[in-house]
Amino acid sequence: MADNNKKLAVSILQFLKESTTNDSDSAESIQVAVECIRDVFGVDEKDTSLQVSTPLSTIFENYLNNNTSASTTSTTTTTTKKSKEELLEKAYSEIPAELLDSFKQFINIIEQKGAFNNPDQIEPVLNASKQKFIESKKNEIKAIAEKIKVEGNNKLNEGDTKGALECYNKAILYDDSNAIYFANRGATYATLKMYNEAISDCKEAIKRNPKYGKAYNRMGSAYASLGSYEEAIDAYQKAVDIEPNNETFKASLSAAQKFAQNGEEEDNGMGGLGNIPGMPDLSGIDINGLMSNPMIRNMANQFMQNPQMAESLKNGDIGSMLNNPEVLNMMKMFGKK
Structure with a gap:
């Protein structure tokens, strides 16, 4: 199970690197996400033992194609995505009050670097950032x-x-x-x-x-x-x-x-x-x-x-x-x- 999680993390890293654009702000945001995922899962996308033959984007497309007919004939359930403010409030509640100001400053820094520009990446980037902060303040x-x-x-x-x-x-x-x-x-x-x-x-x-x-x-x-x-x-x-x-x-x-x-x-x-x-x-x-x-x-x-x-x-x-x-x-x- 641990190896599968690492393989998934490597697939995500490969996808993010493939998605890098020439726009400097977007590139920097993606790089922040890449570094966070590397740190949290302890992986390197160059590790061949963790690479899979099928790209993540292809796996996703195949999944959508296979489920198209089912989704059109059944009732669609919409999952409400949490806003950035809600996600931040939850993260803040899990940090000791004595360290909350320090954590907020840390979040502000990565936000200024564009880490939250992509709405779909806010939650994983925030979770990875929170974990990194907790590890740095472990003692x-x-x-x-x-x-x-x-x-x-x-x-x-x-x-x-x-x-x-x-x-x-x-x-x-x-x-x-x-x-x-x-x-x-x-x-x-x-x-x-x-x-x-x-x-x-x-x-x-x-x-x-x-x-x-x-x-x-x-x-x-x-x-x-x-x-x-x-x-x-x-x-x-x-x-x-x-x-x-x-x-x-x-x-x-x-x-x-x-x-x-x-x-x-x-x-x-x-x-x-x-x-x-x-x-x-x-x-x-x-x-x-x-x-x-x-x-x-x-x-x-x-x-x-x-x-x-x-x-x-x-x-x-x-x-x-x-x-x-x-x-x-x-x-x-x-x-x-």
């Missing part, structure tokens, strides 16, 4: 995306899930190679009870970093929230395989295994704690959603650093856990008032 854009990610983390800690989601969306728009951005957005989706979206984002994170234990753990939590305990166990197990000393991952795996074995899906992870005398009523609390909050997870992680607590959870010794004042206070915080 700056990554730094901006990281800053936005941190802002998203802060919003999520403050309970502003909508704001956090917007930040992670923007961070991914600017740098979709970062696994952490997808994992964090997945955690936000889980907080919003959008578990399928959370699973999808965790998978995207794992594609970018197959050794990302936290992504597997978050995916396991989303599967557990959907009651898909076998899938949750598989995800948790992979998290443990990556980080065998992570007590949180091991506790999550153990809990999922017990739910799958005992069929306690309807308990929502509380094991009936809502009916224990002297305890707050926790039966209506969405524990899975609650644990998606980084602040709550940090509190739970601190408890898990206590070997006695970890052992109690591992053995299912709920009684010992309830004797711990810190656990009791935390549970009362989230009980119904």
